[in-house]
Amino acid sequence: MSTNSTRKPFRLDPPLLGAGNPSSREQGTNPGSFALKPDIGGPLTYSSPDTPGMPAPSPLTAWDFNPAPRSADQAVTQLERARLGEVTPQMRRVAEREPHLTAEQIRDEVAAGRMIIPANRVHLSYALDPMCIGRAATTKINANLGASPLASGTDEEVEKMQWSMRWGADTIMDLSTGGDLDACRSAILQASTAPIGTVPLYSMIIGRRIEDLTHKIILEQLEHQARQGVDYFTIHAGVLREHLPLLKDRLIGIVSRGGSLLAKWMMHHGRQNPMYELFDDICDIMRAYDVSFSLGDGLRPGGLADASDEAQLRELDILGELTERAWARGVQVMVEGPGHVPFDQIEYNMKLQRQLCHGAPFYVLGPLVTDIFPGYDHITSGVGATAAAWHGAAMLCYVTPKEHLGLPKKDDVKQGCIAYKIAAHAADVALGIPGARDRDDDLTRARAALNWEKHFELSFDPDTARAFHDEDLDVDTDFCAMCGHDWCSVRISKEIVEFASGKDAEFAWDGPQVSAALTSDQQEILEKRGALDAEAIQQLAGKTRRAMGARRGAQANCHSDTADDDEAHRLQTERIGS
Numbered sequence: 001m002s003t004n005s006t007r008k009p010f011r012l013d014p015p016l017l018g019a020g021n022p023s024s025r026e027q028g029t030n031p032g033s034f035a036l037k038p039d040i041g042g043p044l045t046y047s048s049p050d051t052p053g054m055p056a057p058s059p060l061t062a063w064d065f066n067p068a069p070r071s072a073d074q075a076v077t078q079l080e081r082a083r084l085g086e087v088t089p090q091m092r093r094v095a096e097r098e099p100h101l102t103a104e105q106i107r108d109e110v111a112a113g114r115m116i117i118p119a120n121r122v123h124l125s126y127a128l129d130p131m132c133i134g135r136a137a138t139t140k141i142n143a144n145l146g147a148s149p150l151a152s153g154t155d156e157e158v159e160k161m162q163w164s165m166r167w168g169a170d171t172i173m174d175l176s177t178g179g180d181l182d183a184c185r186s187a188i189l190q191a192s193t194a195p196i197g198t199v200p201l202y203s204m205i206i207g208r209r210i211e212d213l214t215h216k217i218i219l220e221q222l223e224h225q226a227r228q229g230v231d232y233f234t235i236h237a238g239v240l241r242e243h244l245p246l247l248k249d250r251l252i253g254i255v256s257r258g259g260s261l262l263a264k265w266m267m268h269h270g271r272q273n274p275m276y277e278l279f280d281d282i283c284d285i286m287r288a289y290d291v292s293f294s295l296g297d298g299l300r301p302g303g304l305a306d307a308s309d310e311a312q313l314r315e316l317d318i319l320g321e322l323t324e325r326a327w328a329r330g331v332q333v334m335v336e337g338p339g340h341v342p343f344d345q346i347e348y349n350m351k352l353q354r355q356l357c358h359g360a361p362f363y364v365l366g367p368l369v370t371d372i373f374p375g376y377d378h379i380t381s382g383v384g385a386t387a388a389a390w391h392g393a394a395m396l397c398y399v400t401p402k403e404h405l406g407l408p409k410k411d412d413v414k415q416g417c418i419a420y421k422i423a424a425h426a427a428d429v430a431l432g433i434p435g436a437r438d439r440d441d442d443l444t445r446a447r448a449a450l451n452w453e454k455h456f457e458l459s460f461d462p463d464t465a466r467a468f469h470d471e472d473l474d475v476d477t478d479f480c481a482m483c484g485h486d487w488c489s490v491r492i493s494k495e496i497v498e499f500a501s502g503k504d505a506e507f508a509w510d511g512p513q514v515s516a517a518l519t520s521d522q523q524e525i526l527e528k529r530g531a532l533d534a535e536a537i538q539q540l541a542g543k544t545r546r547a548m549g550a551r552r553g554a555q556a557n558c559h560s561d562t563a564d565d566d567e568a569h570r571l572q573t574e575r576i577g578s
Helices: 078-083 089-097 103-112 154-166 181-191 200-204 215-228 241-247 257-269 279-289 310-328 343-356 377-390 410-431 438-448 452-458 462-472 489-495 520-529 534-541 565-576
Strands: 140-145 171-174 196-198 232-235 292-295 333-337 362-365 395-397
Touching: 078 089, 078 103, 089 103, 140 154, 140 410, 154 171, 154 181, 154 410, 171 181, 181 196, 181 200, 181 215, 196 200, 200 215, 200 232, 200 257, 215 232, 215 279, 232 279, 241 257, 241 310, 279 310, 292 310, 310 333, 310 343, 333 343, 343 362, 343 377, 362 377, 377 395, 377 410, 395 410, 438 452, 438 489, 452 462, 462 520, 520 534
Parallel strands: 140 171, 140 395, 171 196, 196 232, 232 292, 292 333, 333 362, 362 395
Antiparallel strands: none
């Protein structure tokens, strides 16, 4: 080694800014989150550090927009009750679901407007299990469902709702535009334990032209859906007449259904957006049932070329005004955000909303970070969604592989939910939310111990993990088909006495096991993959312990405790052809 090197000695100095370790047991050698120190009760709660030039958080909260405080006998919404210092049963339930927060912290975040508990009083009388949306909490995901004039119906949408909740959806939006909308909405509400949102405008124009929409129709439909139990309404009240000329040079105009419909209404009548004109009346209807606002982004960009433009950001400024007005009337608010944004502009979009809307929860679609991968937009948007949540978004609206192409089917819903659970969870770990990494650490410990059964049990989708593993090697032994026996670095690390890797007693196992036969779900996964023929899949579905020479209670012959290297390699070659 040369003694004349001018290279400076390496200094280990990671950018720790006070965030906690997302591992409650501080396992492993990771130094911890690079996020800011949590400020629960302040404007930053869990937050990424600002890139230079980013908008600063607003110093205002919902407390600054409370001109006529309600008395205890007048308070009906979670926001009004929180302002009075009450910890409601719903807040206590939310605290059980968010173990890093106390019920009192939940109350304070709701009172400040930085968190909502979307829980219509009618839906609470059914099976609703209260949850929260806010940056102090874990990142949530929403799944969009709904029948169209061309596809699906009530039974299928209820099944999709249950399926999406199985795969991690925290809220559901019924965006039906065809079939019996009323029956579909009612069936979903009565079956769902998760909050349900709608875009009431869709029902308002069934059987009529948008030009025929009246103030009376708007208010009657809102009252009807609130009475049914809908937990949050998307109201596109931020699209104003004066914004429309800003759209003339966009490559793709208005991509929001609600935004485009209201733009057409305004141009036909030469009047202001009726949702804006009626906003105070809308607030009063929503307050009576404790329906939360999801202030719609009617001018969101539909392609990278139109992102962060004047039309989008001027609408966002109006959404900030509407947030203030809703808070003043006691209504909970979250704000919807853009769908196609270049990666470099995501932080700016998140932090501008934080400023203009005073920390109200941001609910974003994606955003998609590229436009050239139709059929894979659950991935293009999942990339953007991770960044959005890291920089401040509180809820992510999933995108499925069918985005831009058609109505999602059952498997599309699953793929969209999983892509967004990945994004949400990755952001929670990065932000240093206490306990967010515990399951990851446990799976790593199981992986290090080569404990396959525990490995699959801790995974988000055990059926897929098990099926993929058994596709190549249907025995749980101390290597897998990726590296094989001789090259398995995890097995080698476990054998090095000086390493802790793989020696955790909690994850120790007696030896290899021939796993159970594939379940029907696992068989279906492999059938869709097409890598094995039907006969091979049937063999896995009816496999026996004879495959690797194992008797019940005995180790399979491929395990390195039983076979020498040559014998293990021979069996490996027979089984997986390597």
